[in-house]
Amino acid sequence: MKNLRTEIIKYSRMLNSKKLSALRSGNISSRYKDGFLITPSGKKYSSLKNKDIVFVPLSGKYDKRNGSPSSEWKFHQDIYINKKAAKSIVHAHSTNATAVSTHKRGIPPFHYMVAMAGGHDIRCAKYATFGTRELSKNILNALKDRKACLIANHGQIVFEENLMKAFELAEEVENLSLQYITSLKLGKPKILSLGEMKKVLSKAKNYKKG
Ligand SMILES: [Zn+2]
Numbered sequence: 418m419k420n421l422r423t424e425i426i427k428y429s430r431m432l433n434s435k436k437l438s439a440l441r442s443g444n445i446s447s448r449y450k451d452g453f454l455i456t457p458s459g460k461k462y463s464s465l466k467n468k469d470i471v472f473v474p475l476s477g478k479y480d481k482r483n484g485s486p487s488s489e490w491k492f493h494q495d496i497y498i499n500k501k502a503a504k505s506i507v508h509a510h511s512t513n514a515t516a517v518s519t520h521k522r523g524i525p526p527f528h529y530m531v532a533m534a535g536g537h538d539i540r541c542a543k544y545a546t547f548g549t550r551e552l553s554k555n556i557l558n559a560l561k562d563r564k565a566c567l568i569a570n571h572g573q574i575v576f577e578e579n580l581m582k583a584f585e586l587a588e589e590v591e592n593l594s595l596q597y598i599t600s601l602k603l604g605k606p607k608i609l610s611l612g613e614m615k616k617v618l619s620k621a622k623n624y625k626k627g
Contacts, residue, residue: 421447421454422467428584429462432509437587443509443572444487446497447580451475453497453506458485488548495553496576500560503576505583513594514573517541521569523559524590524597526609529617533589534565534575537614544569565590 429445432438441462446455452474456462460469471486473479477494479486487493489508496503517524523541524531531539542559545552556574559566565575565586573590577583600606609617 421449422470424580425454425456425470426462426465426467428507428580429456429465431584432507433462435588437507437509437511437591438572439510443507443511444489444493445505445507445580445583446487446490446493447505448497448503452479453493455486455490455493458488491548491550492553492556492574495550495557496560496574499557500576502564502578504578505580506574506576507580507583507587508572508574509587509591510572511587511591511594513598514567514591515571516598517594518567518569518571518573523567524593526611526614527597527600527606528593529609529614530589530593532614532617532621533586535563536618537611539563539565539567539590539593541567541569542574544571547571567594 425445425447432443441459444456446453452472454470454472457469457471469484471484473486473490473494475498493506496506518541521541524539526537540559543555545555556568564577567573573587575583575586575590577586
């Protein structure tokens with residue numbers, strides 16, 4: 418468990434250094450035993466120690482003596498309960514993904530790399546107050562057949578089979594958001610067809626297998 422805690426701290430610091438989330442915003446977790454390990458509430462990532470990473474069982478009944486998990490722990494819990502493939506989660510208030518989300522819109526197939534999120538588009542979950550079950554529900558709706566989504570007026574969230582992949586996917590969502598905003602400056606970008614995105618998705622699947 419020591420290694421997993423160290424990994425979570427390493428990637429949470431990268432939220433700051435890779436400019437995915439400033440100061441204490443965003444949060445990171447990894448599935449562990451019958452629950453998950455998650456970054457704590459209200460602590461700067463630069464000061465985190467192994468003992469600060471909080472264990473939350475899937476039941477949600479965590480031991481308060483071990484510190485408080487991120488105030489947004491409920492959507493981590495609900496994703497781990499509902500998505501068997503989710504082993505690690507990265508949630509970030511990255512600038513460009515957040516900027517797109519404030520228009521309550523997702524990212525259409527303007528670039529084939531959108532398929533990295535698992536489908537032909539990246540949806541935007543409906544707004545609800547942070548930390549609420551309502552927000553969890555909205556996020557799960559947006560994550561149907563996807564492993565990443567934007568969250569309206571908030572940011573982005575992704576899950577993957579390990580922390581490294583989850584972090585890279587969050588970086589990709591941020592990069593796509595920047596490219597999408599840039600392309601909108603020239604007018605409405607030409608969107609790839611569903612048929613083409615299907616081809617890309619099956620290629621990505623085979624590439625993974627290979
Ligand atoms: Zn947040």
